[in-house]
Amino acid sequence: MNFERINEKLKVLADAAKYDVSCSSSGSNRKNTNKGLGDSSGMGICHSYTEDGRCVSLLKILLTNHCIFDCAYCVTRKSNDIKRAAFKVQEVVDLTINFYRRNYIEGLFLSSGIFKNADYTMERLIAVAKKLRLEENFNGYIHLKSIPGASDELMREAGLYADRLSVNIEIPTEKGLKLLAPEKDRKDFIKPMLKVKNEIIQYKNEKKLLKKVPIYAPAGQSTQMIVGASGESDAEIMYTSAYFYKSFNLKRVYYSGYVPISHDNRLPSIGTEVPLLRENRLYQTDWLLRFYGFDVRELLNKEFPNLESDIDPKLSWALRNLDQFPIDINKADMRMLLRVPGLGTKSVYKIMHARKYRKLNWENLKAIGASLNRAKYFIVCDSRSYESKDRTSAQIKGLILSNSSSKFSASISQQLNLFGDNNMLSA
Template structure:
């Protein structure tokens, strides 16, 4: 690889690292004896940094030139930073070269917007066409859809890639227009709806014609920036809940605001990335997807923001003593699932195990229940009752609250042990 290509790679990999919506997840694109690579739900090697970034993919921008001037973006037009761009063939060949060296299993491709959304989207599609059609590459590909791109280009891309994402960035239209005057929610939701509709139609077509190629088999994802604007956790989770009502939406990612640009009066002055809030939002997201909670149970008008001292499930349990104690030998799976310290797997094992014997303290421990938490909220055979009403909420909170995350200053974070996208070695 020549020096010019190495320089481009360094610039464009650095420019791409702030997009965290690139995790590969469950796509299956088999290799039928032709070409190279194989994307399978258990075949892609995942390596995540501490803040959730996936580093098993070549995470790269086609170019970091951009006609937009979003206040929160390192690649905004007004920034004085090194700029570079690959041709579609250069990026396709680079991906294959890294795959053959066993550096990567797939590709995450995004781009700054140059000339127009359609022009940018066409060049990204060209990269994928070269990979699929000329190199026979069957590995995982995630493409960032460009807001404002035509439906025809979204249709083309969806038949070539495994996942597409369109980042919302800012949860409310008002704040989006403040920080990204070139964007609006209509242009962002339009490709989201197009991907969703095409995916549903593709599923129906495949039921009739098995030879129909899959459309974004791994669905779509999006990213929301946390802390750049004044939205409450309630507003963010209400948005998340609406997005998850679409079967095509697989993940919403929460990215703590990092002040990567110079002073801008539109942005808050922060010293630390809100990692704890980011973590709590992911926990709340998990409750929405897997624990049958609704948004109003997690956050409401009285508690519009998540408690940073305890996780959302425990916070809900402390606020709702009337639901406890739960009898693990009698109560339903849904009630058991809401006990702090009992996860989905443990709840299922409890329901299975109690068919054969009465569950005791030791049995729950063997199943995998975190008794330090659960003991305040459950009743079981030959087990002392630890009723929430018998223990004050303050005592439970003090006993179970988590130590605060160690959040070094942004300068130290950058210089020392900040989670970073891995760099390629030569």
Template sequence: MSFDRIKEKLSILADAAKYDVSCSSSGSKRANDRKGLGNTTQSGICHSYTEDGRCVSLLKILLTNHCIFDCAYCITRKSNDIKRAAFKIQEVVDLTIHFYRRNYIEGLFLSSGIFKSPDYTMERLVSVAKKLRQEENFNGYIHLKSIPGASDELMYEAGLYADRLSVNIEIPTISGLKLLAPDKKHEDFLKPMKKVKNEIIKYKAERKILKSTPTYAPSGQSTQMIIGATGESDRDIMYSATHYYKEYNMRRVYYSGYIPITEDSRLPGPETQVPILRENRLYQTDWLLRFYGFSVAELLNETYQNLDLEIDPKLSWALRNLHFFPVDINNADKKMLARIPGIGMQSVSKIIQARKFRKLDWTHLKAIGIAMNRASYFIICNSREFYSKDLTPTMLKQKILKSSKSKHRALFNNQLSLFS
């Protein structure tokens, strides 16, 4: 096939893949110990930065944008009048090696429209990874998208060659999926997730006994939700995400704001494009749930079903729970320190270590690097009084916003002007 045709396919199928945001990597370490090509390290691959500032990236493409389904929110749905293309298995292998040798990429992110059947599509995705590993001796990062409804046998094989597997749940709720993708079944998404989870657990257990046991999907699995295509609240979304973390041991859940790409009476109009700040707030909430000890019910409830776009979710929680403050920085436990606005987990560890040797004052806290423009309203330490006790939550919020010079505040103002 001519170079021009390959280039045309690459243009079409790389553009179609841009809507999938769940392509970053972490946690995988595939050493190159056989004089092969490439290696995968724990520093990450796709659009990530290593500790020395190096940016690394993936070849991110679809195997094909042909699809047998007609999901209302999807650019590649079968009823959409777009230019179609499909790579042959060997073409993807050759492109990956070609780009790697020229230092364009350090790995592959491969997804696909569902062509003919889920198993037919998944088998072709697995074949690409298998050829790269076995024929090209490629040790770089490979992320394969799991096809909903694919057989357990194919999912098992996929995990032997891919570093990470992911199946996009797409819509956060079952009712939303039925509305916008009536041809798809919710259980078809869960089946490959369950298989991957069980195989990872099994292989880890076997590896403890037999060190020669091969790795299975060493970077775990992830999923992605489209936000704003249906009417789910932020509370609905976060309860759904928590379910997938707990039940399927997800490494990451990604949140992708709905982009109006088609006219359909079931979808929001073009003026309702999701502000990127909503995505940011969901990721911040996700982080608080996984690493800061918060529960969904603390951050989102019947009264507050959606996140405040003006301020981060931890500050929003603090303003609604001022009875917990002020916190004495020299006596509070780790859990409470982590709930103070402006103090991250690294700073929590530094505070706990530092106060073993002396009482901390304002100067010490600044040196530790906490965000004083927020934290100062919620703490007391060895050298100052708590002076915001007479401020109402609204007054305190405005005071913090006024003093804040964060990029999120500037971004919020810009987006308000765009959507007003």
């Protein structure tokens, strides 16, 4: 092996892979059998996280950054003047095994530009996973990026060797895709996602009848979309996410803020990167849809097409719906408890359990971990007091923001005092 050449390829193709954020190893439980190498049972050179919060290290690379398409938003588009490279199948296998044995990684995230055509590229991605599983007896985590337009046969085979599959829909709306990637068709993204969904369902049903049926994509499938490249509102982005969650049983939708890479007049100008705060608000909204029982139309609609930057979407909804509050913490159902700002899912579960044994007051809620600086404006408890007292939404918002700002300032002051004390001691 030419280590110098491999290292050069690794620098190019690992750097090109950094734009793909849909890298998660949660949800798989592939056990080590026959004294093989590694496993993916909750263990985690990018860092991802399992569902229980543990950090996982993955070798995250492209098979190649050559591409037959010229998407305006993509750094690897064919017209971009960048250094090109491509791994051989065996080179990726060797890198994965060598890094794993040195305890650098616990799995592989493999994506690729498209060279020749979709099926040719997908075959090579599958060949890597197949060699790892069958020849190296590798039981670590493997995430394959599915290629839009790949055949059903290849998608079926991919799921037999990979823990998770994902197809990036890239742009939230079909209109935006036609503007920035006219060579691509939205149908080519949908086809492999539908195939994976159906195969997962079929294999699960067969597994109930026959134990020897192989597992198929045990960590499910995910997707990613670029935010801010084609001018969509937050409502358009989240309506697309809600559709894909419902239609394809996705595990995750990832949101990647557009990073300006060219002077193409179809794109936002250089220097207008999407702020991280917008990504954060979209993820918060995504969380509310998946775990808090919200419908996307409650959070975003024609009247409110974009998320507020200064407050989170749950607080924003509560302030717009003060007529539904206050709720009694000792009587309200789980649905309404989950809608109270300052109460997370863990706090709500604790409240539901604790109130079976006693009526809860402010001190009990503090002990449970509720964020009362927010929640107190929307609830009553055994202490009965209610902090709203006919205040308007704007007044409550101002008080919460003022309180949050004061806490932040106090925290900074404490840190500065701590450093000052240390300096005095060292002097």
